[in-house]
Every structure is written in structure tokens, then in C-alpha cells.
Amino acid sequence: MKRRILLVDDELAILLTLKAILEMNGFEVDTAASASEAERKLSASTYEMVITDMKMEHDTAGYDVLRAAKAQAYNPATAILTAYHSLASDWRSKGAQSLLVKPVNTQDLLRQIEALLITHQDQKARASKPNGLKQPLTEERNRSGSAKKAV
Secondary structure, three states: OOEEEEEEOOOHHHHHHHHHHHHHOOEEEEEEOOHHHHHHHHHHOOOOEEEEEOOOOOOOHHHHHHHHHHOOOOOOEEEEEEOOOOOOOOOOOOOOOEEEEOOOOHHHHHHHHHHHHHHHHHHHHHHHOHHHOOOOOOEEEOOOOOEEEOO
């Protein structure tokens, strides 16, 4: 099953280029050209990740997208994609888990997205366990196949 990403940017060339790159690398990508369109799509579908531009209808429209994403029960990973690094200085406090600065090298972008998705899934898994802790294992198998006690 392909991982679904909502990509939000008001620059059509960037939107289509990133969509093509992500799809060629195994992602299912839905796009939105504004924060308001993204908010509608976030409510209508489920995404594993939301990547949003910062400046769209207004200078901080990306934060509107982040708020809408964080309000979803399915809790997608979130990233801001911006050419204005200084504008996004408080990106973590606004709900983004990653900051992607344009222009970005394709391999760096893919590496950052994969890392964020893995980290986010781990956080969701830990949060779903009682007290946020993993259940202790009494035995685990090492590579040779023999059992060893977990500490």
C-alpha cells in the first residue's frame, strides 16, 4: 500500500514537480493549491504526511494547514516547505515536525521525508501503548535463532 501525502503549495510548478518526484518514489500524492483547499482535503481523506508551503493566501497560511492537520484524528506527520527560512523560525511551536527549505535536492528531500515518517510512526506507536512505554519482552531471538532473555 502506498503512503499518502498531501502536498500544499500555491506555485503550480513546484506542486507538480514535487508531486511527480514523490510519485516516482512510491508515494500517493494529493495536492492543494491553498490552505483552504488543504483544510477541506484533510477533512475528507486520510494522509500519513502533510507537506505545506508557508506563504500562500497570506504569509503564514502554512500554519493554518498545520493546525488543520493536527486537528485530524489520524494525526499525520507534518512538514513546512519554504524558501523563507527566517519566516518559519517558530515552525516547531506551530506544529511542524520538520522544516524543508526550498530549493531542496531530490535525494535530501526523500531522505528527510522517510526519516520523518519513520519517526512519526514510532511516536504514534509509543503513544498507543499504556503509559507510552513498550511492553517488555521476556524473550527475543537473536540472529542465530537461539532465545535470549531481554533485560
